[in-house]
Amino acid sequence: MLSVPLPFLAGLIFALSLFHSLKGVEAVGSRRYFIAFLLLYALQGMIVGLHFGYGVNALALFQPVTAAGMPPLAYLAFRALTGEVVANPWRHLGAPVAMLVAAFLLPVLIDPLLFVTFVGYGLALLAFTRKGGPDVMAEASLHRMRPALKAARLTAGLILFFAAADLFIAVYAAFDGRQGIPRIVAVINLVAIAVVLAYYLVSSRNAPITPQQTGQQQPTADDERILARVSEALDQNALFANENLSLALLARRSGLTVREVSGAINRLTGLNVSQFVNNRRIEEACRMLEEPKASVTKVQLECGFSTKSNFNREFRRVTGMSPSRYRSALKQTRQDAASAKKRVDLAAAKKQL
Numbered sequence: 379m380l381s382v383p384l385p386f387l388a389g390l391i392f393a394l395s396l397f398h399s400l401k402g403v404e405a406v407g408s409r410r411y412f413i414a415f416l417l418l419y420a421l422q423g424m425i426v427g428l429h430f431g432y433g434v435n436a437l438a439l440f441q442p443v444t445a446a447g448m449p450p451l452a453y454l455a456f457r458a459l460t461g462e463v464v465a466n467p468w469r470h471l472g473a474p475v476a477m478l479v480a481a482f483l484l485p486v487l488i489d490p491l492l493f494v495t496f497v498g499y500g501l502a503l504l505a506f507t508r509k510g511g512p513d514v515m516a517e518a519s520l521h522r523m524r525p526a527l528k529a530a531r532l533t534a535g536l537i538l539f540f541a542a543a544d545l546f547i548a549v550y551a552a553f554d555g556r557q558g559i560p561r562i563v564a565v566i567n568l569v570a571i572a573v574v575l576a577y578y579l580v581s582s583r584n585a586p587i588t589p590q591q592t593g594q595q596q597p598t599a600d601d602e603r604i605l606a607r608v609s610e611a612l613d614q615n616a617l618f619a620n621e622n623l624s625l626a627l628l629a630r631r632s633g634l635t636v637r638e639v640s641g642a643i644n645r646l647t648g649l650n651v652s653q654f655v656n657n658r659r660i661e662e663a664c665r666m667l668e669e670p671k672a673s674v675t676k677v678q679l680e681c682g683f684s685t686k687s688n689f690n691r692e693f694r695r696v697t698g699m700s701p702s703r704y705r706s707a708l709k710q711t712r713q714d715a716a717s718a719k720k721r722v723d724l725a726a727a728k729k730q731l
Contacts, residue, residue, distance in 0.1 A: 393420060394578075408517065411455035418447050426563065439481055442488045445544075446477035449499030449537050456503060456530040459515045461626040461636065473499075489548040496541030504534040513651065516626040516636045520652040521688060523625070532577050536570060597645045604642035607632045609658075618658045619682040625651050653695075659683065660696040667705045674701045 393416045422444045428434040429441065450470035457464050473495045480487040507514060507530045518526040543566045547559060611631040612618040620627075628651070629639045643654045659681040666677045675686070678701075683689035693701050 408455055408458035411451055411458055415448060415451035415455055418444055418451060422448060431560070442481055442492055443474050443477045445492060446495050447474040449473070449496055449503075452533050452537065453499045453503050456515075456526075456533070457506065459517045459526055459530075460506070461516045489544065493541055493545050493548075496537050496544065500534050500537035500541060503530060503537065507531050507534065513625060513636065513640045516629070517624055519622040519624050520655055521621075521684070523652065528577070532574070536573070539570070539573075540566075598642075600638075601642040601646050604632075604634060604638055605646055607634060608639055608643065608654075612655065612658050618655055618662070619680060621679075621682045621684045623655065623682065628655070653692075655682075656692045657696055660693055663689075663693065663701065664697065664704065667701060668708060670709075674705070677701065 397416075422441070425437045425441045425444060429438045450473055454464060454467055454470060473491075477488065477491055477495075480491055507527055512523040512527050515523045515526040515530070543562075547562055550562065551559060608628065611628060614631070617623060617628070617631060625636055625640065629636045632639060640651055643649060643651055647654055649657070663677050663681045666672050666680065667674070678686060678689040681689075683692070690700055693699075693704070697704055699707065
């Protein structure tokens with residue numbers, strides 16, 4: 379019975395982890411790049427698996443071409459999440475085109491070109507993810523900015539890992555031949571699977587979001603005006619209740635830049651953008667919970683929280699208690715107030731007697 383080739387399995391797990399981390403992201407261009415990247419990764423895994431696992435060599439000539447197309451697509455996909463327009467994206471076809479030419483005319487250049495492509499794009503992807511923290515993923519919904527940033531860094535790390543792996547395989551083949559390459563490929567993909575699974579499990583946990591440290595930054599003269607415009611935009615048509623609200627969308631609705639919105643919120647409140655918006659959501663949730671007929675689930679969804687765990691965590695952060703405990707406290711307060719009023723009324727009645 380045929381077993382599933384390890385490279386294909388690695389590609390499948392990687393695709394699932396990216397889908398999990400980036401669902402809900404609807405940035406212009408990003409979805410298109412991600413789909414192309416994931417399809418190309420799966421195709422690459424299938425070609426490698428068929429080649430080394432089953433000796434099917436018909437597609438082996440295109441293996442370096444598909445490999446060279448993956449890093450540019452990953453870079454473009456994550457860059458699209460920043461909201462910045464990439465000038466002349468078609469120039470990134472240069473890597474796979476150069477690889478196609480080398481595959482037919484100068485096979486000796488395949489390994490050097492692959493190494494340069496992977497290292498270059500891996501470092502470029504890593505570089506822009508290290509600027510600005512989670513806010514760099516401005517087009518991702520607020521609750522997905524951190525997972526998107528982690529996914530970008532994971533992708534950059536895997537690209538650099540595969541560059542080193544390809545270099546190692548090339549050196550190994552030059553000295554010891556190609557007999558042991560299938561085993562090396564298996565080990566490489568087992569490592570990749572382990573890394574991606576570890577990332578998937580860690581990112582699936584609902585770790586609390588810690589406040590951003592603003593250091594000694596002082597509010598600017600315009601921060602109050604900016605914060606007022608942001609608050610107005612949040613309330614307009616209940617924008618705060620949009621579960622896919624992103625920093626970029628909030629900035630556009632406020633008529634401001636992403637940096638202005640993020641900076642003013644950080645400096646004036648000591649919160650990150652996600653926490654600031656969630657504070658407004660929790661304020662609305664508290665108001666809705668005063669209505670006994672409104673279920674907690676309905677309140678959660680109508681206030682913009684897509685998951686119960688996130689709603690409960692943020693509710694505790696703001697109020698110090700769970701939504702159900704808050705409602706119980708409201709009920710008890712009403713009962714105490716009613717009892718107190720009843721005692722006052724009885725005392726007044728006795729005095730009249």
